[in-house]
Amino acid sequence: MDALTRRKFLIGSGVVGGAALAAGTGAFTLAEILKTASWQDKPADARTLVLVTLYGGNDGLATVIPYADPAYHDARPELAYKPEEVPHLDDTLGLNPGMKGFAGLFKDKRLAIVRGVEYARPDHSHFRSMDIWQTGSPGSPSTTGWLGRWLDATGGDPRHAVSFEPVLPVVLAGANTAGASVPTGPRATTARPALAGFGHPAAGEPALQARAARSFADLVEVDAMINNLPAAKAKPQGTLAIQLDLVARCVEAGVATRVFSVSLGGFDLHAAEKAAQQRLLTELDTAVTGFVQRMAGTAAGRKVVVAIYSEFGRRVRANASQGTDHGTASDVFLLGAPVKGGFYGGQPSLTDLDNGDLKVGMDFRDVYATLLRDVLDTDPGKVLPGWSTHLVGPL
Amino acid sequence: MATRAQLAHLLRRATFGPRADEVDAAERAGFDATLANLLSGPASAPMPALGADPLAALPKDADRAARQAAQQAVRQQVEDSVLWWLDRMVAAEHQFAEKLVFFWHGHWATSVEKVRSAAAMLRQQQTFRDLGAGDFGPFLKAMLRDPALIIWLDGQQNTRAAPNENLARESMELFTLGVGNYTEADVRAAARALTGWQVRRGDLTATFNPRRHDPGDKTVLGMTGAYDADGYADVLLAQPANVRFLAGRLWYRFASGAPVPADVAARIAAAGANATALAKAMFTDPAFAGTTAQLVKQPVEWAVGAMRQLGIRPAQLPAAARTQLTRGLTALGQTPFAPPSVGGWPAGAAWLSTSATEHRVALAALLAGQAARPVLDGLSAGGIDGLARLLVVDGFTDRTRAVFKDAGTDPKKLLALGLASPEYAVC
Numbered sequence: 001m002d003a004l005t006r007r008k009f010l011i012g013s014g015v016v017g018g019a020a021l022a023a024g025t026g027a028f029t030l031a032e033i034l035k036t037a038s039w040q041d042k043p044a045d046a047r048t049l050v051l052v053t054l055y056g057g058n059d060g061l062a063t064v065i066p067y068a069d070p071a072y073h074d075a076r077p078e079l080a081y082k083p084e085e086v087p088h089l090d091d092t093l094g095l096n097p098g099m100k101g102f103a104g105l106f107k108d109k110r111l112a113i114v115r116g117v118e119y120a121r122p123d124h125s126h127f128r129s130m131d132i133w134q135t136g137s138p139g140s141p142s143t144t145g146w147l148g149r150w151l152d153a154t155g156g157d158p159r160h161a162v163s164f165e166p167v168l169p170v171v172l173a174g175a176n177t178a179g180a181s182v183p184t185g186p187r188a189t190t191a192r193p194a195l196a197g198f199g200h201p202a203a204g205e206p207a208l209q210a211r212a213a214r215s216f217a218d219l220v221e222v223d224a225m226i227n228n229l230p231a232a233k234a235k236p237q238g239t240l241a242i243q244l245d246l247v248a249r250c251v252e253a254g255v256a257t258r259v260f261s262v263s264l265g266g267f268d269l270h271a272a273e274k275a276a277q278q279r280l281l282t283e284l285d286t287a288v289t290g291f292v293q294r295m296a297g298t299a300a301g302r303k304v305v306v307a308i309y310s311e312f313g314r315r316v317r318a319n320a321s322q323g324t325d326h327g328t329a330s331d332v333f334l335l336g337a338p339v340k341g342g343f344y345g346g347q348p349s350l351t352d353l354d355n356g357d358l359k360v361g362m363d364f365r366d367v368y369a370t371l372l373r374d375v376l377d378t379d380p381g382k383v384l385p386g387w388s389t390h391l392v393g394p395l
Numbered sequence: 396m397a398t399r400a401q402l403a404h405l406l407r408r409a410t411f412g413p414r415a416d417e418v419d420a421a422e423r424a425g426f427d428a429t430l431a432n433l434l435s436g437p438a439s440a441p442m443p444a445l446g447a448d449p450l451a452a453l454p455k456d457a458d459r460a461a462r463q464a465a466q467q468a469v470r471q472q473v474e475d476s477v478l479w480w481l482d483r484m485v486a487a488e489h490q491f492a493e494k495l496v497f498f499w500h501g502h503w504a505t506s507v508e509k510v511r512s513a514a515a516m517l518r519q520q521q522t523f524r525d526l527g528a529g530d531f532g533p534f535l536k537a538m539l540r541d542p543a544l545i546i547w548l549d550g551q552q553n554t555r556a557a558p559n560e561n562l563a564r565e566s567m568e569l570f571t572l573g574v575g576n577y578t579e580a581d582v583r584a585a586a587r588a589l590t591g592w593q594v595r596r597g598d599l600t601a602t603f604n605p606r607r608h609d610p611g612d613k614t615v616l617g618m619t620g621a622y623d624a625d626g627y628a629d630v631l632l633a634q635p636a637n638v639r640f641l642a643g644r645l646w647y648r649f650a651s652g653a654p655v656p657a658d659v660a661a662r663i664a665a666a667g668a669n670a671t672a673l674a675k676a677m678f679t680d681p682a683f684a685g686t687t688a689q690l691v692k693q694p695v696e697w698a699v700g701a702m703r704q705l706g707i708r709p710a711q712l713p714a715a716a717r718t719q720l721t722r723g724l725t726a727l728g729q730t731p732f733a734p735p736s737v738g739g740w741p742a743g744a745a746w747l748s749t750s751a752t753e754h755r756v757a758l759a760a761l762l763a764g765q766a767a768r769p770v771l772d773g774l775s776a777g778g779i780d781g782l783a784r785l786l787v788v789d790g791f792t793d794r795t796r797a798v799f800k801d802a803g804t805d806p807k808k809l810l811a812l813g814l815a816s817p818e819y820a821v822c
Contacts, residue, residue: 124582126738158749165750168748173744194802198816202795206687208820208821209688209820212691212747213794219752271559
């Protein structure tokens with residue numbers, strides 16, 4: 001993917017406006033949604049997952065930086081950060097200078113860094129690798145996402161899994177249903193009653209046509225949910241902050257959504273990487289740190305777990321364009337009140353490499369299994385066929 | 396004898412969206428003559444004359460104000476080019492040729508947001524028009540030195556001292572062979588073969604710089620030689636996977652989002668690596684007739700088809716409506732010249748999100764409001780059956796008919812609902 005990737009999808013779409021909220025008249029009120037049968041099974045201590053996808057392959061070695069390792073400085077003479085430039089996490093590792101908020105959360109034990117995560121025989125293609133991460137299926141191509149299968153397994157109301165991107169990410173597509181992708185732009189609700197009729201299924205219609213019809217039914221219901229949200233407190237800046245503000249308002253309003261998918265793009269930096277990546281990581285740091293701090297302020301918010309991943313890291317050695325080419329293992333971040341902070345998984349060696357790439361220390365499905373078990377109260381085997389191990393400690 | 400439904404199916408796929416009179420003409424001509432006519436058209440078009448590229452023409456020491464003015468001028472050129480292309484899609488007599496140009500744009504998936512030059516994007520499109528309908532070999536060789544593609548995939552940075560693998564990888568994965576038909580070692584060797592090509596500032600022409608090229612032997616896909624870009628292209632063209640991959644990509648956009656069955660793929664691939672021959676084999680394959688409703692219209696296909704049927708020329712729309720049209724397409728996730736990634740646009744149910752549904756409804760209302768007078772008059776007389784004929788929909792379900800009936804008799808409202816309907820979202 002290019003330097004613009006998915007960012008542009010959200011550019012220009014403002015937050016849900018106060019006037020549009022006031023004018024909106026959905027078919028359901030929030031109270032009615034909360035009474036829906038499927039919610040009644042939800043345990044009182046149910047947690048919420050916020051999955052943050054970094055599109056483009058974030059350079060893990062410039063995110064969690066082995067500043068004390070001479071091999072790091074040797075491999076990247078122009079890209080490497082000096083030890084004094086990075087906020088230190090311990091005697092060997094530090095964070096990108098743009099991530100001061102994360103450094104503070106790490107000190108407070110609210111940030112877990114899972115190291116060396118990828119899958120066996122890593123694929124260097126953005127599309128294939130992102131597909132593998134989103135489907136949770138490294139062995140063979142799959143058309144369903146791991147959280148889409150979770151949705152299938154739990155009853156499948158689209159409002160259980162919400163994305164604030166116009167095009168639904170594969171991760172939320174199930175075999176029988178799919179999460180809701182909720183528009184973030186101004187709402188136009190005038191013609192809704194007429195359109196609701198398109199939402200009824202018609203006997204014997206083709207599958208994709210039925211899906212098109214169903215999106216009208218989903219639209220009416222999602223409208224109701226969003227229209228019942230309180231207005232934004234302050235105008236968030238940046239695509240990720242806009243998405244996370246909507247998530248925060250949903251959580252604080254007590255909606256039944258268990259999974260939110262948000263994203264930040266632009267990490268495919270083959271050239272002139274250093275400044276651009278630091279800018280992106282600063283945006284990530286500001287948006288996520290603000291979100292985590294806001295979540296700590298309410299009971300519902302203290303049940304939220306944020307997980308951040310990218311499709312792969314970058315090659316250890318820099319290329320001649322002051323960038324890095326597609327690599328393998330990288331870090332997954334877990335944040336939030338339920339998280340026990342610290343390092344998990346071993347730090348990959350910079351000298352014992354697999355054809356110029358970091359060796360994979362942990363299968364990404366161990367992380368997914370942890371999130372399924374400890375955040376979504378679901379047996380991982382139902383979603384990740386044949387997978388039985390998980391991470392011990394962070395949740 | 397092909398039925399009207401079969402002819403409508405062919406025309407829905409081979410054009411941006413057929414008008415009822417085109418289906419009538421196909422009924423008179425028959426399937427074979429209709430297909431032959433579709434496949435024979437040239438894709439030539441008078442390209443818009445933009446003049447010098449404002450950014451490229453900028454002197455090196457230009458100040459901030461001059462730079463901003465040039466960027467603004469480029470943005471305007473891009474907007475003009477998008478509108479020109481949409482108008483061309485609606486107006487083109489040779490619809491399959493025009494749709495194939497759009498297909499290749501999605502295949503080579505280059506975005507102006509990184510290339511930042513409308514002129515370079517139009518030059519790339521000229522290559523689609525000149526070579527896209529013919530043998531794949533000359534087309535591939537032209538594309539490997541296409542300035543916009545080189546900028547897009549960091550060919551600028553690919554030198555013998557430090558190869559940049561971006562173009563090499565995507566040329567195998569996304570452009571010629573597909574995942575699983577090459578190794579990481581092949582990617583690294585291919586990057587070396589592609590070293591040396593640079594885009595010259597000023598006139599945005601691709602030039603070969605021998606000092607940056609790695610002249611040594613490379614082993615790519617089991618073949619060894621001192622390959623340059625053309626030599627590497629010949630290696631790709633010699634792979635049996637190449638024609639199978641092209642057949643699969645055409646099937647994916649013109650026939651069905653479901654994976655192409657192996658026997659069908661083999662039959663189509665037998666036509667050889669030539670887009671027109673492959674298209675002919677695809678449209679005449681027995682499996683093609685069974686693919687109705689297996690594609691979701693991409694936003695551009697949906698809007699251009701609607702404008703053809705409603706008698707709307709984008710270039711003649713009032714300025715405000717033109718802006719709403721291009722913004723609406725962007726909101727739906729598909730702006731011409733700006734695919735989201737080198738993987739091109741998504742397909743199938745990805746276009747049917749709740750968000751997209753909302754934006755499609757808004758755009759349907761805009762287009763219905765701009766429909767030509769005779770179209771609206773015809774609708775007043777023809778009712779729901781007239782709407783199905785106008786939009787070349789095989790039939791509306793009872794569910795949808797009930798929505799139409801509730802909406803009353805205002806032809807614009809009926810039209811907007813027809814364009815928004817689930818039946819019209821697929822093809």
